[in-house]
Amino acid sequence: xxxxxxxxxxxxxxxxxxxxxxxxxxxxxxxxxxxxxxxxxxxxxxxxxxxxxxxxxxxxxxxxxxxxxxxxxxxxxxxxxxxxxxxxxxxxxxxxxxxxxxxxxxxxxxxxxxxxxxxxxxxxxxxxxxxxxxxxxxxxxxxxxxxxxxxxxxxxxxxxxxxxxxxxxxxxxxxxxxxxxxxxxxxxxxxxxxxxxxxxxxxxxxxxxxxxxxxxxxxxxxxxxxxxxxxxxxxxxxxxxxxxxxxxxxxxxxxxxxxxxxxxxxxxxxxxxxxxxxxxxxxxxxxxxxxxxxxxxxxxxxxxxxxxxxxxxxxxxxxxxxxxxxxxxxxxxxxxxxxxxxxxxxxxxxxxxxxxxxxxxxxxxxxxxxxxxxxxxxxxxxxxxxxxxxxxxxxxxxxxxxxxxxxxxxxxxxxxxxxxxxxxxxxxxxxxxxxxxxxxxxxxxxxxxxxxxxxxxxxxxxxxxxxxxxxxxxxxxxxxxxxxxxxxxxxxxxxxxxxxxxxxxxxxxxxxxxxxxxxxxxxxxxxxxxxxxxxxxxxxxxxxx
Amino acid sequence: xxxxxxxxxxxxxxxxxxxxxxxxxxxxxxxxxxxxxxxxxxxxxxxxxxxxxxxxxxxxxxxxxxxxxxxxxxxxxxxxxxxxxxxxxxxxxxxxxxxxxxxxxxxxxxxxxxxxxxxxxxxxxxxxxxxxxxxxxxxxxxxxxxxxxxxxxxxxxxxxxxxxxxxxxxxxxxxxxxxxxxxxxxxxxxxxxxxxxxxxxxxxxxxxxxxxxxxxxxxxxxxxxxxxxxxxxxxxxxxxxxxxxxxxxxxxxxxxxxxxxxxxxxxxxxxxxxxxxxxxxxxxxxxxxxxxxxxxxxxxxxxxxxx
Numbered sequence: 001x002x003x004x005x006x007x008x009x010x011x012x013x014x015x016x017x018x019x020x021x022x023x024x025x026x027x028x029x030x031x032x033x034x035x036x037x038x039x040x041x042x043x044x045x046x047x048x049x050x051x052x053x054x055x056x057x058x059x060x061x062x063x064x065x066x067x068x069x070x071x072x073x074x075x076x077x078x079x080x081x082x083x084x085x086x087x088x089x090x091x092x093x094x095x096x097x098x099x100x101x102x103x104x105x106x107x108x109x110x111x112x113x114x115x116x117x118x119x120x121x122x123x124x125x126x127x128x129x130x131x132x133x134x135x136x137x138x139x140x141x142x143x144x145x146x147x148x149x150x151x152x153x154x155x156x157x158x159x160x161x162x163x164x165x166x167x168x169x170x171x172x173x174x175x176x177x178x179x180x181x182x183x184x185x186x187x188x189x190x191x192x193x194x195x196x197x198x199x200x201x202x203x204x205x206x207x208x209x210x211x212x213x214x215x216x217x218x219x220x221x222x223x224x225x226x227x228x229x230x231x232x233x234x235x236x237x238x239x240x241x242x243x244x245x246x247x248x249x250x251x252x253x254x255x256x257x258x259x260x261x262x263x264x265x266x267x268x269x270x271x272x273x274x275x276x277x278x279x280x281x282x283x284x285x286x287x288x289x290x291x292x293x294x295x296x297x298x299x300x301x302x303x304x305x306x307x308x309x310x311x312x313x314x315x316x317x318x319x320x321x322x323x324x325x326x327x328x329x330x331x332x333x334x335x336x337x338x339x340x341x342x343x344x345x346x347x348x349x350x351x352x353x354x355x356x357x358x359x360x361x362x363x364x365x366x367x368x369x370x371x372x373x374x375x376x377x378x379x380x381x382x383x384x385x386x387x388x389x390x391x392x393x394x395x396x397x398x399x400x401x402x403x404x405x406x407x408x409x410x411x412x413x414x415x416x417x418x419x420x421x422x423x424x425x426x427x428x429x430x431x432x433x434x435x436x437x438x439x440x441x442x443x444x445x446x447x448x449x450x451x452x453x454x455x456x457x458x459x460x461x462x463x464x465x466x467x468x469x470x471x472x473x474x475x476x477x478x479x480x481x482x483x484x485x486x487x488x489x490x491x492x493x494x495x496x497x498x499x500x501x502x503x504x505x506x507x508x509x510x511x512x513x514x515x516x517x518x519x520x521x522x523x524x525x526x527x528x529x530x531x532x533x534x535x536x537x538x539x540x541x542x543x544x545x
Numbered sequence: 546x547x548x549x550x551x552x553x554x555x556x557x558x559x560x561x562x563x564x565x566x567x568x569x570x571x572x573x574x575x576x577x578x579x580x581x582x583x584x585x586x587x588x589x590x591x592x593x594x595x596x597x598x599x600x601x602x603x604x605x606x607x608x609x610x611x612x613x614x615x616x617x618x619x620x621x622x623x624x625x626x627x628x629x630x631x632x633x634x635x636x637x638x639x640x641x642x643x644x645x646x647x648x649x650x651x652x653x654x655x656x657x658x659x660x661x662x663x664x665x666x667x668x669x670x671x672x673x674x675x676x677x678x679x680x681x682x683x684x685x686x687x688x689x690x691x692x693x694x695x696x697x698x699x700x701x702x703x704x705x706x707x708x709x710x711x712x713x714x715x716x717x718x719x720x721x722x723x724x725x726x727x728x729x730x731x732x733x734x735x736x737x738x739x740x741x742x743x744x745x746x747x748x749x750x751x752x753x754x755x756x757x758x759x760x761x762x763x764x765x766x767x768x769x770x771x772x773x774x775x776x777x778x779x780x781x782x783x784x785x786x787x788x789x790x791x792x793x794x795x796x797x798x799x800x801x802x803x804x805x806x807x808x809x810x811x812x813x814x815x816x817x818x819x820x821x822x823x824x825x826x827x828x829x830x831x832x833x834x835x836x837x838x839x840x841x842x843x844x845x846x847x848x849x850x851x852x
Contacts, residue, residue, distance in 0.1 A: 289638025
């Protein structure tokens with residue numbers, strides 16, 4: 001066909017000219033850029049399911065224990081809201097119940113972040129334009145990103161199923177549970193494909209997609225909590241379709257057909273929207289800003305606040321809703337359960353009254369995402385520096401320390417606000433459900449005591465920012481990851497207790513480890529020392545580094 | 546006249562690369578100084594050292610009489626900077642960025658701001674994420690010019706501007722000079738440098754290889770002479786200081802050092818000249834001489850003009 005190609009005339013390569021032409025190229029690019037991230041995400045997600053399944057026999061060794069757990073799930077709405085219903089008293093079915101919430105959320109979060117990263121982020125960075133100038137169709141980048149993420153979903157289903165079978169779980173149920181996790185990837189990826197058409201802001205696109213995905217999970221949960229009368233709600237939400245697969249409990253396969261329809265419909269909608277917009281634009285028009293800065297925007301702290309307030313408001317809202325929901329549904333059930341054996345054991349371990357034990361437990365899980373938010377806030381100065389914004393600001397009359405302190409004010413302040421809100425919301429929910437109004441203050445006072453531990457993590461981030469700015473994100477997440485990892489390892493008995501006390505600041509505020517009062521000021525001092533050392537290092541180093 | 550910027554033997558290494566290798570730069574107060582050099586010569590590194598963002602390994606730097614590393618924030622009140630690659634806060638509008646940067650300095654020259662926005666034809670209400678490279682550059686330029694500081698440090702400020710806007714930029718810089726301000730202008734656009742700069746410094750491999758007024762620099766380079774002669778131009782090639790002689794019948798073309806022009810024309814005068822053109826070296830030739838990697842030792846004025 002291209003005989004003329006060798007005659008010295010400009011080559012005229014042949015090939016399709018459709019909108020999806022050449023999607024294989026961008027797909028390979030996605031795989032090449034994110035080969036590590038993809039594998040990590042798949043391993044963590046599969047690990048949540050397989051690890052839980054491997055441990056379930058040890059957690060519920062007897063038929064009585066399994067029956068207790070089954071009853072517990074049926075009576076405490078929190079489990080149904082955040083995890084899922086239990087459909088059988090077998091160990092396998094209980095493992096599926098426990099894994100459902102965490103695994104589908106992890107699968108969905110990864111799918112959303114990857115899809116946004118390879119579509120809207122690329123478009124905003126101008127790299128889509130570079131690619132779009134080559135011989136690929138208009139929809140090739142979106143098609144490529146979707147293909148990779150959906151493919152990863154299939155792979156995740158296969159890996160999860162294989163791992164479950166390897167731990168000795170029944171075959172059909174394992175395949176079903178694997179497909180449930182893979183299905184979550186498909187549902188969330190399809191949502192993200194539409195969300196990236198709606199807004200030019202990458203963060204907003206991810207928040208819309210994952211926020212919707214999480215809301216659909218909660219809609220399913222409300223249906224599950226409501227008993228048979230509200231069961232229809234579990235069929236309204238695609239996450240409910242996945243729950244209704246019932247792995248290891250007389251599996252239903254046809255809900256997967258609904259997932260396929262959902263994915264196809266949303267993908268078609270995404271391509272239709274993409275067809276109607278220009279590269280770099282969005283369905284929702286980009287808003288214009290004020291021509292003159294508002295009077296408040298006159299200092300670096302004001303600027304830091306400007307970039308903090310949006311995400312903070314979203315986090316505050318999420319924490320308040322979650323806290324209130326847990327307080328509301330938890331209070332009655334916990335009062336009922338305060339006499340049960342397992343609650344008393346848990347409470348004794350934590351050193352709190354039985355009625356509070358569940359809250360304390362929940363709060364300790366919630367402290368990690370709040371610490372993650374604090375890290376993200378502290379890392380913003382690194383992002384600013386790497387992007388070149390630091391240079392622009394610091395070429396004006398702003399001293400480095402002041403610039404860093406502006407961001408640190410947010411990083412130290414946000415966890416205080418978030419933890420106080422969490423405690424107050426749990427207490428308010430509990431009060432709404434008939435508990436004492438004093439709970440609001442009591443729980444807020446408790447959650448605020450966790451702040452020093454978060455501050456130490458922020459302090460470590462600042463030190464890394466001063467000494468080794470390029471490694472600072474890795475160091476920050478490693479500090480948090482090691483803290484979480486050792487806690488899990490210690491609880492599983494893999495590591496001795498002292499390791500947790502040594503490597504994790506969270507051990508020193510955790511009632512389970514009977515913290516001493518002097519520990520709190522010591523943690524604050526440690527955080528202050530780390531921060532001061534980091535700021536001193538920042539004053540001595542080049543910028544940007 | 547005192548120097549607004551003065552560096553002596555400035556050295557800055559990144560790992561094994563010596564980005565600055567004994568940089569001596571002097572910018573007298575009140576002049577527009579061109580800062581030229583090929584990519585990777587160390588221009589931006591030098592500017593960042595002058596801003597106190599990078600710390601020099603050795604040597605001294607003085608900006609407006611202060612030490613940039615130690616007195617960064619205080620000095621920055623008296624200078625304004627436009628980075629080569631302007632990055633802005635994506636969620637802020639251009640107007641907000643301009644106001645923020647102005648307020649951080651403590652000033653709010655609203656009249657000057659409005660005038661500059663108008664001259665640069667910039668829409669201050671767009672969010673920065675929607676600006677093109679040229680518009681981001683305009684935001685930084687408006688912010689810097691509105692600051693009315695003693696010293697302007699501009700790193701390739703017009704690389705994204707259209708010719709119309711470049712003309713506006715030239716007007717603005719000329720006005721700044723008229724007000725007695727000092728401008729250190731790093732640029733690749735030679736016509737811009739030619740039009741604006743009192744003096745230039747050419748940097749290569751972290752060192753200033755040439756500095757002076759454009760006239761001085763031209764003076765150091767050869768003039769290209771083309772003549773049409775009746776007679777035979779024999780013996781011209783043997784004259785000292787005459788290079789690259791090309792003879793084509795009665796036409797002669799050669800390059801000659803400025804101090805040998807007299808001798809050349811004395812000889813030509815007896816040969817029946819019919820036509821003559823003499824071209825001073827173009828700025829481009831001057832820079833090519835220093836930018837090109839293999840042509841002569843840096844700073845050696847007698848090095849051959851590439852041709």
